[in-house]
Amino acid sequence: MARLSVPKDRIRIVLLEGVHASARDVFLAHGYENVELVSGALDGAALQARLADAHIVGIRSRTKLTAPLIAAAERVFCIGCFCIGTNQVDLQAAKLRGIPVFNAPYSNTRSVAELVIGEIIMLARRVPEKSAQAATGHWRKDVSGAREIRGKTLGIVGYGHIGSQVSVLAEGLGMHVRYFDIVDKLALGNAQPCPSLDALLAESDVVTLHVPATPATRGMIGARALARMKQGAVLINAARGDVVDVEALAEALRSGHLAGAAVDVFPSEPAREDEPFSSPLQGIANVILTPHIGGSTEEAQASIGREVAEKLVRYSDNGSTVGAVNFVEVSLPVQAGMTRFLHIHRNVPGVLAAVNRVFSGRALNIAGQYLRTDADVGYVVSDIGGDLVEGMGVRRDLEAIEGTIRVRFLY
Template sequence: MKVLVTPTSLSRTPEDPALRRIREAGADVVLNPHGRPLSEAELIALIADVDGVVAGLDDYTARVIAAAPRLTVISRYGVGTDRVDLEAARAAGVVVTNAPGANSQSVAELTVGLMFAVARRIPRLDAAVAAGDWPRADGVELGGRRLGVIGLGEIGRQVARAGAGLGMEVHGCDPALDDDRIRELGIVPGSVDEVCRRADVLSLHVPLTPRTRHLVDARRLDLLPDGAIVVNTARGGLLDEQAAHAALEEGRLHGVAVDAYETEPPRESPLIGHPRVVATPHTGAHTAEAVHRMAQAAVGNLLDVLQGRDCRHRVV
């Protein structure tokens, strides 16, 4: 039995206790040799005789799945499954699992940190002081402003609670929750458009699907109050990066923070390098605590499937 492990944070620690669990189960472990998400061709070269994968941010396309006749399970190291062709997996009889909740605290904390970083221009001020300058900046306070949260799963709820703790009025929406349940969470319910109209700070926490691609596009950016902040720590593609750049150039946004991009690494993104953008390298889940939880959950799911047990986090 052979298992491919591709998450970069896990591949750097070959003696991680979660990886030892795989070896103790009698499997050979193959680690990502490149230190970054693998391309389709790189995956195809590694996956031919693999029985299971602990999957990072690589794209598991139909071609990749077809190149792996022994593949039984793709165990996502995190919650999102948008990088796995679920229909191809289903057709091939490959089980896909995820690890919901394992990185919720980590992503929520980064989201709040990015709100402050944009609101107070923290990265640019730090760089200026390091260069010997002593600038002043036009920061804004978060307390007393309205926070809009699109997607009220575990991460969105934690961000909402943090916003309320800062004295923000929280508005939100989630198709899985009715208005009464949203009110029970202390959040003012509304449609996506209504949340955008109210949000001085807009934070995205939904999966990427064909319906949510460019969920926040030029039209919805126009709905935001002048001087709004947009934060995307969920999935690249939710925010139309070209439209966000145009809104920044026109002075309609105070700033944008992004941790996930339409293409990664984001070499072609118009947002990178803009003076009112704070950009991080898809690092929401990269804390020691989240890495441990995700590794244990993903390996547990993998072994459940490979050893014939029921897996409660099965997606396909």
């Protein structure tokens, strides 16, 4: 049988932004030898140069893969976001180029939850303010505004994997937990759902946000929502930067309406460590500002490295798109002795029939096949038996089918 796909030792993998070495270990364990780890984020011409001959690309949150960059990276056939968020990638542009994008939606859940719990305690005890005073030589032991968290009400906005983990940890510390989610979620422990966001804000001593970046969540915590919060409450945002109006939050803190805040994500974040960071929240007492480190623990990064790398390997090895954020999910069991053909195309009528004519016209048996489509793209995986030899023109004819975006061969 002919060698129809790119050999693993020729597939070039570029991992940017200090992706954990666990990802490289996964690739090496599966026979991928050409793995490059880059410590920082890249942009502009430097990024385009790195992508030019890459087949698989891994990034974290600071590298921006725009439509022009994706179009120029002609060899790239899959992208891994070694983090939760994927808004740094133009997902539609990637899909229309036949490039699935994978992420790690759950691997850093515990790390984010632990940071939130730590911040709740620090803010309740006014530790940021006391620490700043001690650092400048002021010894102030007054207890004004310092409270235990036991018996206080925690309001969780977004009761997904992270929100529910925070719920369990907080209840273990004696907090009363309320939550609000647009989807009905099973309560863990003694947590109770709230009928509305306004109801949650009005009764919570601490509000923590765990929602994705969507048009519905953009600016959801603005001046009006902040005014609904209890006098002396605190707010924690470890979700997405555009969920909170930081100008309005700064005003609520300076006025004394809120007693504190912890913010890990911002509407605008530096792309590189040498870029300055500026926020209206700087210089306000009892505020914790962290540089998007909610999931930045050794344990979380190692887990993320393994999870995303394994998804990329599965796609490269057998075409599985399970877990892709911008692609239909297709997974066909591997059959020994078969050659697998991956055909990504615009979702137009007649493509599957044309694909099958390419095979039947050469007396090639289809041993397994799976097609799925969305509004834009179709993806068909076919396992083919029969004698495949050089010069049959299978790839040429598959690529010639009207609407074809990308063709790959696996064996």
